[in-house]
Amino acid sequence: MNISVLGCGRWGSFHAWYADKIGHDVVLWGRPGSKNLAELRDRHANEYLQMPESVELSDDLSYAVERADIIIISIGAQQLRSFAGQLAELPIKNKTFVLCMKGLEIGTGKRLSVVMREEVGPEPDIAVWVGPGHVQDFLKGIPNCMILASDSDEVTARLVPIFHGPLIRFYYGKDLLGTEIGAAAKNVVGLAAGMLDGVHYGSLKGALMARGTKELSRLIDAMGGDAMTVYGLSHLGDYEATLFSPHSNNRRYGENLMLGKPSTKLAEGVYTAEALMALSKEYNVELPISRSVYEIVCCHKEPKAELERLFLRSEKEE
Incomplete structure (x- = not known):
C-alpha cells in the first residue's frame, strides 16, 4: 500500500x-523550509526516532498526494482548514484521508472531519485515528490500543487491517462525533491535570477523571452522539x-503554567x-472543568483560585 504522511x-x-x-x-x-524536514533529511532522525532509509522524504505536496492510496494528515488542528483548501486543488477524489490530530476548530467548534x-x-473517504499512546513508548516496543473511526463502517473496516500491527491493536469506532469530541476534549482535561500537579493537588486527579468524563458525555449526547463513547479509548482510555x-504536552503545559515556566511544545x-x-x-x-481551564489559559484568571473554586463548588448531586 502506498501511504503518504503529511x-x-x-x-x-x-x-x-x-x-x-x-x-x-x-x-x-x-512544508518547504520546514526545520523538522531539514533535520530528517540531514541525519534521517529527530529527537524521537531514527527514520528508516526506506521512508522517502519530500516537500512536494502534489507528488505526495498523487502517489498515495492513503493519506495521513498530522498537523496542528487549527491549520487544517487552510491546508485542506490546498488539498482540494489536487486530484484527491479516490483517496482516503486519515486525520491523526485531536482538536476542534476555534471560532466554530467544528470537528476536524467536518x-x-x-x-x-463529498468524494474522498475521511477517517480519524486517535487513542492512547506516546511516541516514546511505541519506540521502546510498548504496545497500545487505538481507535479508527469514520462516518462509514465500510471505510473503517477497510482501514483497520491495513494499519493493524504488533505495536497497535485497533478498535472500530462506531460513533465518529463522540470519538472526535472525546479525543479533543481529553487534552483540556490534561491541562487541568497538569495544573493540579503544579500546585501539588495530584490527589484531585481522581475527581477530575470522574467529572471530566461526565461533563463531556453530556455534551456528546446533546450534540447527537453516543454519550458512552467518552468512556472508550478516544477519551477516558487516553487519560493515562x-x-x-511525563510525555504529555498538555499535562506539562498546565504544570508549567502553574510553576511560571515557559512551554515550547x-x-x-x-x-x-x-x-x-x-x-x-x-x-x-454546562462544562465546568473546560470552562475553568478556559478562564485560566485564555482569560488569565488566577489559576489556584480558579481550581479551588472548581473543586469546592456548592453541594450538589453527583
Missing part, C-alpha cells in the same frame, strides 16, 4: 515510521497518557478549551 513533527514522523514498519511504501511530506469535508467535498505521563488543549466554550453555549451544556 506533516513531519512528532506524530507525523511516528506515523511514517510505523507505516514503514508494518510493510507499506511511505512518503513523509513536510472541517475537512467542508473543504475537500494525558493526565499522568504545542498544547492543542489551549485551543480546544476555547472551542468547547462555543459548543457549551450552542448546546446549552
